[in-house]
Structures are given as structure tokens and as C-alpha cells.
Amino acid sequence: MIPTSYYLALSAVLFAIGVTGVLTRRNAIIVFMSVELMLNSANLTFVAFARQFMDLSGQVFVFFVMVVAAAEVAVGLALIVAIFRSKQSISLDELNQLKG
Amino acid sequence: MTQTDFIVLLPVLVLAGWALVLLLVDLFVPAGRKALTGWLALVGPAGAVLALTLWPNGGALTGFGGMLAADGFAVFLHLLFLGSAALIILLALTYLPRAGIERGEFYVLLLLTVSGMLLMAQAADLIVVFLALELLSIPLYILAGFARPRLSSEESAMKYFLLGAFASGFFVYGVALTYGAAGSTNLNAIVTAAQTGLVQGAAAAQALPVARSLLVAGAALILVGLGFKVAAVPFHMWTPDVYEGAPSVVTAFMSVGAKAGGFAALLRVFVTAFPGLAPQWASLLAILAALTMIVGNFAALRQGNIKRLLAYSSIAHAGYILMALPAAGSSFAAQSDYAVGSALFYLLAYALTTLGAWAVVMAVERQEGDGLALTDYAGLAARRPGLALAMALFMFSLTGLPPTAGFIAKFSLFRAAIDAGYLWLAIVGVLTSLVSAYYYLRVVVLMFMRPGAAQALARPTLDLAVGVTALATLLIGLLPGPLLDLAQRSVLTLTR
């Protein structure tokens, strides 16, 4: 059996990629995808631990995260569409109405 | 679902259920008469308060296998959230038509986000905390963009959404690591696991060092996630932009409800689940609190827009409330309880004062984000003395001058910090309060001393909201006894 630590290392790497993506990319969709990557790395961690503990609740949690992520996608994409309609662009750099 | 489960969840059920009913009802309310939906929406909070009366007086219940709690802490916060929601609905009744965004969904979304907050106050399991966090946040993302197609509102929503989702990512990953360390996401089980070093459900005892470092990492990530929600430095960068762009009525609710929700989770999670790690997180949180107070107050000095000023002010106040957390990590139960009680009382004082201040902002605001510069307040006292007086009272309360609620709240919090040995933190708090006096008083000076043509809307619901909050701010400042006692009795009863 593959040791749990392998899964953990993989999910840590995925999480780091996600964080880097959010911080460095400027396209709203890609930033959004990076966030999803973060959530899924957490899911992988849950599943790995659940497998190690032989405990169902960790796997149930994954379902919760997936459902919530789906809800977030719905809202997020709607927002992106709305912004695209107004600006014809989804670059975060062009979101500069509000001085930051 | 047993009867106890039902009773424990009833306030949330009532509110969320009423939101869904309202969604249907709204279909039959003709456009232009959406105020009807608003008035109907008030039934939700009222019903939830009624549902609260079913909870045992003074005792604590748990429901759904220990996932939800119904204790004094939850009651206090429920009343805070529901009261704020009612005030916000009153304000929205005048604000929405004026801003040309009168749509019935507003009230539905508001009730939904409030039900997320209620759930947050009751959550005794990290899964529930996460669900509550999202139930709280997602409607707020939409509300932030409610003034669509105004670009600044859309931009605000986008920023809030991306950073909120980013924060959720941290939070979930933190929960996952905590789960890995403790074998459960239940707050009580985490405590047990941390104390015994044993992971439930595992065949053999987990090696303690590994679990502990995972637990520390998990707690740190959860802190980052919640830090975003309460706008603590260094996770505060989104606040001014989002607050400025969102419709004022939404901003008002964000600065009160979302913050109180975040603090509910922080207090519940850190005091209940991670007391064993207190030596690690207490000093870290103390430093965060100090940074938040310093950055928030100093940045507010430079603002010329009232919404941005209040945004930085809300960051600063997050810093003050954060002071309670290291104190709550104290190993002495009395000190810890006192700190939690003080944080609750501070949240209440802050909520009342801030809502009042935002109500005045909405009265002065004109079409399309006009009338938001500080200079638009010049001469307000001459035209609307009552309104200006109320605003002055709110500013004094935010500064922490007696005899307002803000003074008592700050006094209590500083006491908690000093009592737990964080004298330096209290000193930072006191000094930054002095800095804050400068920018809060500037608003007062503008209203009373400068000539100007400030105009303000006069509507019964608006005046009612301002009057109620101003009166409460003053009354709590003069006679804090009963409410303070209530806050102090509303401690976390989960682990004891």
C-alpha cells in the first residue's frame, strides 16, 4: 500500500501550486481555477487520512467541500460573466475602479 | 433527527425556511412595491428570536451528535445577528429604492447569509464551521455586486469573492490537517486527542510529535482562513476596496455581521478546540492583534472617503477584538471566560455603533455613490442637528470615549488583556485609540465646525434606525451592568 505521507506530500504540492496561482496569475478564471485546486488538495488530504483512520467522516467531508465548491463556482462564474459584459475583459489588473 | 436536534437547529431552520418562502412570495410582489418583501422579511428574524425561546434557559444543548451547540454564547450572538439583520432591513427599505436597486432578492439573500451566521455561532464541528462560513459568504458575494451593472460594485464583488474563496481554501486545508492530526473534526474530540495524543479510530496510538505538528499547521491555516473573514492584518487588503464598492447597506452588514461571524468561529474554535496549543497561538495572535490595530488606525488617518475610513476603522476594531483571543487562551478559566465575555460585549457595542454610523452614511449618500467624501459632511449639524449629534455619538463610541458603549467595551477588553498578562498589548490598544481619535473627531469637526451644504435624507425608517442605535450606544455606556453580565454569562460551555 502506498504510505499516507505520499498523498499528503502530493496534496501539499497541489495546495502550494494553487496558492501560487492565486497570487501570481491575473486572469480571473485562472485564479478561480487555482482556488479550486486548493480545495481539491484539501479533499485529497481528507481522503488520505480517512483511509488511514478507516473513518468515514473524512470522506463525507469531501462531499461537503465538493458541494460548496459547486455553489461557489455558480456564483463566481456569474460574477465573471457580469464583469466581462461590462468591461470586455476579465483581467484582474483592469479591476482598478477602486483604488487599492 | 431527534427533538433536541430539531430545537437546536430551529432558529436557523426558521430563518432559512422563511428566506425560501420569501423567494416564492417575491415572485408575486409587483416591481416598485418590493418594500412589501422587506417588511415581510422582518418576520424571519422575529421568528428566529421566538425559536430561541425554546432553548433551555442558562443550560446548554448539543445536537446532531455534538456538531451543533445551543449555549449562552450562541444565544448572545444570535440576538446580535438577528438584531443587526432587522436594522439592516429597515435601512434597506429606504436605501434600495434610492440607489435604484430595489429587488426582492436582496432580502432573501440577507436572510440566508444571516442563517449562515447563526449556524456559525452554533458550530461545534469544523465541518459545520466550514458550511456556515460558506453559507455566510456566498450570499454576501452576491450582495456585494448587488448594484450591478455599476462597475465598482461588480469589482467589489469580484474581489470579495476571489479573496473569500482563497481564504476558504486555506480554511479547508487547515481543517484537513487538523482532521489528520486528531482523527476527528469535532471540537471536543480535537481537545481530547490533543490532550491524550491518541487518535480515535486509529488502530494504534499515533505518534504524538507528528500529530502535534500537524495540529499546529492546521490551526495556523484555519487562523489564516478566518483572519480573512474578520479582516485582520495581514489579511485585510481586500477590505477597503470591497467596502467602498459594495452598496452601503451591504457594506454595513458586512462590517458587522461577517466580522462577528468570523469572530464567533475564531473564539469557538480556538478557545474550545486548541487550548492545548495556546502557548503557540496566543503570542502569535497577540502580535496579529497589535499589527491590526496599528495598521488599521494609521491607514484610516489618510482616508478622505467615509466608506474607506469606516473600512479601515473596521480593520482596527478587528484588532481590538483580537486582543481577547490571547487572553482567552489563558489557562485560568476565570480569565478565559472573562475575555470571551468581553469580546462578545465588544462585538455588541461595535455592531450597534457601526450600524448607526452606516445609517448616517446612507442618509447623507446621494445617487450613484455621490456624497461619500468626508467633505460632504461639512455643515451637517446646521441642517440636521439630530443626525449630526447621533453621528458624533457614534464617532465618540468608536474612539472609546466615555460615556458611550465603546468606552465600556474597550475598558473591558483592555482589562481582559492586562489580566492575562498582555499589558503591552493593552498599551498598544490605548495608544492606537488615541490615533483613532484624530480621524473620528475629524468627522465631528467637519459636521459641526465647517460651513457647508451637507444634505441628508429624512425617512422614518432611517431615523428610527439611527435613533435606536444612538440611544442604545448611550444607554449601554451609562448603564452597562445588565448587558455586560449577560455577555459574561454567555461563555463557551462546550468543554465545561
Next chain:
Amino acid sequence: MDSILQTNLLSLILFLPTAGAVLLLFFPRDQVGAIRWTAFLISLVPLGLSIYLWTQFDPAQPGYQFVESAPWFSVIGSNYSLGVDGISLPMVLLTTLLTPLAVLFSFSVSDKVKAYMILFLLLETGSLGVFLALDLLIFFVFYEVGLIPMYFLINIWGSANRQYASLKFILYTMTASLGLLLSTQIIGLTLGNFSIPNAAEFWPKLTGSFFGLTAEGLRVAAFWAFVVAFALKVPVWPLHTWLPDAHTEAPTAGSVILAGVLLKLGAYGFLRLVLPLYPVESAQFAPWLAFFALMAIVAGAYASFGQTDFKRLVAYSSINHMGFVVLGVAAAAATRATANAADGIIALNGAVLQMFTHGLSSAGMFLLVGVIYDRTHTRNLEEFGGLFPLAPVFGGILLFTSMGSLGLPGLAGFVSEFMVVRGAWPVFTVFTALAMLGLLMTGAYILKGIYKSIYGPLNQKWVGHHLEISTREVIAIAPLLVLMLVIGVWPAWLVGVINETITRFMAG
């Protein structure tokens, strides 16, 4: 009836002005006359009550009298408790006396009368609360509450540079009181409650270690926090720089209350809190206090002499006079519970008396400067000269008040300053001797003020102007003149009340 009045007398005195302010809220804004007279009549009631209080007060009885107590902030052990003794009673009388006079004098204010009168009444409650409080937290709350009305009074009705002056006033005072707040917290935390009598008994005896400091170290830190807060309010050199600005810019009646009452809050803080709560520290640092007092006396006098603005001259004279109060306090601190306590008793009696008499004379001086400014719209001494023939009544009153302020024997200022000097001489001989130099300069600047205004060559510019003081203004100032004379000739009625309390206190 009698018993209700007896048990709630202090609360009545304290909150009647607030009740009056609330009542005024309901007056229509343009009913200026009604507002003025209502405010004046309301402010007479606390005066009547405090005279009644004076007659009922028994100086021989130790401890506080007319004590009231009710739980206020029970979680942390703070109570709403009030009481008076021989130190606070004269201050209560002074406050309730000056407020109606200031209100009466302010009848000439015509801008936003309603707000003005409301603020004045609130200010009275704030000051009275400090004098009456027997709880540290209540003391602090009232200490801060007084700031807000004063801030508005300066900021709205002040003269040209009022924005700067009011902001400086509030920021200085707030900064200084932050240390007071923290120290109050620490006392409350270590003792479990905020009662002042309780703190006086146990706080000096506290031993052990708190917040990483020894009890001794904690006391020294808290001592200095208290001293800074009160010294700024007195004000003691070098913390006095806010005062000339605030005084100069404030409206006349505001200056009257500021000099007559608010400065006394700081001095009262020394008497009520610093001396009882920190006997060891105040004895140890008494020479420092005496030094700062000396600097205030000398620097205040010299600065006063250098002014050409009449109001600024009077403002600096306050620094000079209040220096004597602090000198008396320092002498008492050094001798308390020692063989030389008798000297300290005289000095402290003088200090309290000086607080009262300075309240009278500075209030009078500011009223008179206000009168002449009202007529001429200038305060520049160089523009006056020889006004006596043009305004003989005004000139006479100014002369009388100046002499009282200067310390002419037979008037109030002489008695108190003499007592301070007499008591402080054996304790701080050098400092007191140097302070006499300051006294010399007091004579110089007062004479300069009189000479430049009513004597000397007549400035032809004012011929034909109506400069004479009005009857209303005379009525406002007359009680002050009478009291100055009465105290100067027969101080026993006042000293008798003060002395009993102070003698008991100085015994240790």
C-alpha cells in the same frame, strides 16, 4: 422628604444640570430668552443644594459623608459611589457657584444659544462628578466626559484660532489620561474593585509580583502615570503649553470654567488620588514635584509678564498660581506622617484654599477681560491705556480683582499663598525662596496689566466709545468680589472645613 434629600443629595447636585440640559433640548431654538433664563435658573438649583450641603456637613466627622453607592459595572467591581469630605466640598461649592455666573455672563452669546447652554450644563455635571466620585472608574469617566463639552465650547464659540486650540486641548488631555486609564485598570485588577477609600487603604500596602513587575515597580509606574495625567491638567511646567492656547481661544465663560473649575480637576486628582494612593512614592519624589511647581511659578510669571494679549496674560497667571497648589501638595507629600507634619498641614490647607481662591480671582479676571474685549474687540494691551475715566466702575472692579489675584493682604489670594509658602518653607527652603521671586513677578505682571489698560496715557481711540460694564455683568462678577473679600478677612469658615480633613489625612 428630608431623608430622601439627605440620601440622594449628591446625585441630585450631580445630575440636575444634566436634567436641565435634557429639558433645554425641547425648547424651540429661537426662544433665546427662555433658554437663557431656564439655563440660569436651573444652574442656581445645584448652588442652593450645595449651600445646603455645606450647612449639613460635619467637619469633625471622619471619612466621607453623604455617601451613596449602587452597583454599576458589577462584573469588574465598579460601583456608582459618591461622597464628600473637606477637600471636595469647597470644590463642589466653587463649581456650582461659577456655573451660574458663567451662564449669566454668557447672556451676551447670541450664536447657537441652545447648544451653548446645554454644553455648559453638561460640563458642570462632568466636573462635579470628578469631585464627588469615590470610585476610580467613575472618577475617570467624569474626568473624560468633561472634555467633550469643553472641546465644543472652544471649537464653536472660540475666537480666530479655535480649531487648533481645541484640538490641542483634547489631544493633550486625552494622551495624558491614557496612562491614568491603564493605571486605573491595574489598580482595579489587583485589588478586585475600584473603590477609592479601599484603594487608599490597600494599594500602598500591596506586595508581591504582578504582570511581571514587583508591586513596588508597578506602583512607581502607576504613580508617574497619575502624576502626568493630573500635572497636565493643572497644568504644571513643562506640560502647560496647551493652556494659553485653549484659554485665549475659548469664549469668556469657557475660560472662566476652564480656569475656575477644570484646572482644579488636576489639582484635585493630586489630593484625592496621588497623595493617598502613593504615600511612599509621593514622599520619595516630592522634591521633583516641588521643582516642577517652582518652574511653573517662575516660568508662568515671566511668561505672563511677556504677554501683550491681555487674555494670554491672565492665562499664564493661572500657571503661576496653580504652581503654588502643587508646591503645597509637594510639601504635604514630603511631610506626611512625619514629625514635620504640622508644616505639611499648613501647606496643604493653603493649597486647597488656593484652589478655591484662584477659582474666584481667575474667573473674575477672565470675566473682566471678556467685558473689555466685548466692547473693544481687541485684547492687545498696547491698544488700551487710560481707560479708567471712560469706565470707572469697570476700572474699580478690575483693580480690586487684580489685587486679589496679586495677593494683596486682606484679600483671598494672600491668605492661601501665604499659607503655602509658610508651610513649604521649612520643607523646601530653597525652592520656596526661589518661588518668592516668582511672586515678585506676579506683582509685576498684574501691575503691567492694570497699567497698560486703565492707567497711563489715555488712548484717544476709545473716547466716545461706550466701555462701561453693564449691570448684568456686575451682578455676574459681584459674588466673586464679595467672596474674595470675605475669605481675605475671615478665612476660618472655609479653612475650618478643609483643615479637619487634612489634619486627619496628614496623620498618616
